[in-house]
Each structure stands twice: as C-alpha cells, then as structure tokens.
Amino acid sequence: MSTMNAAVVTSFDEPPHYLPVERPAPHDGEIVVEVLAAGLHPRVRSGARGAHYTSTGRLPLIPGIDGVGRRADGALVYFAADDDQLGTMAQWAVVDPRRAIELPQGVDVTPIAAAMNPAMSSWVALRRRVELEAGHSVLVLGATGNAGGMAVEIAKLLGAGRVVAAGRDRARLGALTDRGADEIVQLTGDRRETDAALAAAAAEVDVVLDYLWGEPTERAIVAILTARADRARALAWVQIGSVAGAAASIPSAALRSANLRFLGSGQGSVSPRGYLGELPPLVDAIAAGQIAVRTRTAPLAEVEAEWERADAPGIRTVLIP
Known part of the structure; x- marks a missing residue:
C-alpha cells in the first residue's frame, strides 16, 4: 500500500x-x-x-x-x-x-491558492447570478472580511460605477477606499446612526453582495428600502455568507413594496461547468495583481x-x- x-x-x-x-x-x-x-x-x-x-x-x-x-x-x-x-x-x-x-x-502558486476561493464568491455572483451592467452601483455588506474586501475590487473590475463598502472595522473600511470603495459605512451598535448612514450611502444601489445575513441584513433591508426614491427599480440582493447569523427575518412588506429580488450564490446555485468557465479569467486577474x-x-x-x-x-x- x-x-x-x-x-x-x-x-x-x-x-x-x-x-x-x-x-x-x-x-x-x-x-x-x-x-x-x-x-x-x-x-x-x-x-x-x-x-x-x-x-x-x-x-x-x-x-x-x-x-x-x-x-x-x-x-x-x-x-x-x-x-x-x-x-x-x-x-x-x-x-x-x-x-x-x-x-x-x-x-506564483501561493496567491492563487489563497485568493481563488474568497474571490470566486463575488466573481461568480456578479457574472453568473446577477447581470451587473456597466455603471451599476453595488453595496458590499461585510466588506471588511477577506472575501468582502476582494468583492469591492472585483465589482469595480467588472464594471460597477460606484461601490459602497459596509463593515464593522473602521480601519479596514478606510483602507478599502484605495481598493475601489467610493463610500464606506461603518456598522456600529448605534442602530439609528447605522441605519441613517446606510440609507444615505446605499439607498440607490442596484446590487447588494451580502456576506453577513442575520440581524445586520434585517436592519439594512429596511433602511435601504425606506430611503429608496423609486422602489419599483430593481434591487438584487445576493446572499453569499452568513457570518452574522444563519437566519434573517425579512418583513413581508419589504417583498410587497419594492422590486426586491433575493438570490443566493454558492455551491449548488451555479453548475460545476459554470464555475469552471469562470476560473481562467479569475486566475488571470489574480496573477496580474488586479x-x-x-x-x-x-x-x-x-x-x-x-x-x-x-x-x-x-x-x-x-x-x-
């Protein structure tokens, strides 16, 4: 043997x-x-x-x-x-x-091994799960994690006109402005302050890449939809991670009162062939330092x-x- x-x-x-x-x-x-x-x-x-x-x-x-x-x-x-x-x-x-x-x-095999999995989460979401059009705006909810930080860069790389990065760590949020974030929102324990900041920065986004779920998502949905000027304009909310909770309570009114579409991106939501098709351009982007x-x-x-x-x-x- x-x-x-x-x-x-x-x-x-x-x-x-x-x-x-x-x-x-x-x-x-x-x-x-x-x-x-x-x-x-x-x-x-x-x-x-x-x-x-x-x-x-x-x-x-x-x-x-x-x-x-x-x-x-x-x-x-x-x-x-x-x-x-x-x-x-x-x-x-x-x-x-x-x-x-x-x-x-x-x-260099090390960055490929390190980055493909976290980068693939937003890369596949924006290329296979939603149709990101040039100039669309994107909110990355949970942008201070490794995958979330890469999502900011990837959204810009794939054509987003504006990217809002939201997360808890103020220092890491600040660093994301050098990686493509046009605006940052710190998620704090002050619910009123956080909701107001999200409403001001992200009410008009076209896509949300959600790495948090749980209570932060419950709060963000209400804050964003309440401030949205035209609720009939499509908003795609892509659930990718659940570091803040495995479940979220979504108000029924959020689904009835806005053109809001929830979808997930992960193993099972995209075919193996679909994932494989996305690997070569993602490898090129990582190898090129993008x-x-x-x-x-x-x-x-x-x-x-x-x-x-x-x-x-x-x-x-x-x-x-």
Whole structure:
C-alpha cells in the first residue's frame, strides 16, 4: 500500500491531525496531482467541523476544497475538490480534470491558492447570478472580511460605477477606499446612526453582495428600502455568507413594496461547468495583481497549530505539503 501524509479530521470537535494515510487512487477519468499549496479558508474550517451545508457528516476526512498542484506531465493546475472526504490538504490529491484548469508555468502558486476561493464568491455572483451592467452601483455588506474586501475590487473590475463598502472595522473600511470603495459605512451598535448612514450611502444601489445575513441584513433591508426614491427599480440582493447569523427575518412588506429580488450564490446555485468557465479569467486577474492578496505560508505538518491560529485581518494562510 502506498501512503502519504495528510491533514485528517477524525472528530468534528478537534483540529485535523497530520497523519499517514493511504495514497488515493484515481477512478474513471481522474488523475492524481502532487499538491503544492492549499488555502486554509473559512469554508475549509466549517467543512472540517461538519457545519457546512454540503457536509455529509462522514469521518474521517481530509479537509481542503481547492489547491494548486502539479500533474504528472509537470503542468501546474488549479483544481477544486470533488469529494468532501478526500480534500486538498495532503501530499497528493485525486482531481477530476473537469474541475481543474492549467496555469501558466512560473506563476506564483501561493496567491492563487489563497485568493481563488474568497474571490470566486463575488466573481461568480456578479457574472453568473446577477447581470451587473456597466455603471451599476453595488453595496458590499461585510466588506471588511477577506472575501468582502476582494468583492469591492472585483465589482469595480467588472464594471460597477460606484461601490459602497459596509463593515464593522473602521480601519479596514478606510483602507478599502484605495481598493475601489467610493463610500464606506461603518456598522456600529448605534442602530439609528447605522441605519441613517446606510440609507444615505446605499439607498440607490442596484446590487447588494451580502456576506453577513442575520440581524445586520434585517436592519439594512429596511433602511435601504425606506430611503429608496423609486422602489419599483430593481434591487438584487445576493446572499453569499452568513457570518452574522444563519437566519434573517425579512418583513413581508419589504417583498410587497419594492422590486426586491433575493438570490443566493454558492455551491449548488451555479453548475460545476459554470464555475469552471469562470476560473481562467479569475486566475488571470489574480496573477496580474488586479485583486489584492496578502498571504502567509506554513507547512502542512503544522496543521494542528495553524488550525488554532487566527489569521491577521486581511491575510489568508496557505498550507504547503
């Protein structure tokens, strides 16, 4: 039996352990790649807790949803995992070629591994879930997270005329003005002040990219719709993340009194073929430096310690097998 080292989740209540496991064997049409880098994304952590909506609840599992690897012919590829049991945080991974794209030789694999997952959330939302027209205005609700910060840049890159960034951290909000935010709104504990600021800055947006959900969304919907000059003008509210709560109570009047459309963007809302079609231009944008990426690397062998470490704001950890 051929073995390899991997991060292995044996309990949803513990961090992964670095253990020897059987090297995976490819099935029909699959290939095996040498993993060079895998991002430690929030989505990876939730899957390893069995908390993601796609989780099967089966153990043990190798965490990791995407990575950069080297094929047997030497080519570099970015790939997404096809099985929640056999993830990417290992020396070798089984890859479905339909979920992988070849990368330019010599490309820096670290920013690709770090940025593809968080950047894909807004990139796919704005290209596959809503029709962002040139000049449209966008509100990013939860812009101070890694994915939200990238969403500000991506909205501008894809043609938004105006981007409003909303989040809690004042310092990180201020930094987003250099990344494309035309206006910032700090979400504070003062409900009246926050609602007034959102109404003033975002009442006329065309698209909301919502990484928060929960109470902040409940408040934002009412504040924005109440101040909207023409409620019959379409507003697309795209639910992407739920860091502030898994559920939100939406007033029925909000749906009756405005041209408001809710939709989600994530695994299941876009076909695998659709996701694959978006990967090449996104890789090009990251490689060209059009999307800011700050990273730190750590050996996969230190996965237990890294799992317990909180990333500094704006930085994504990449594990190197």
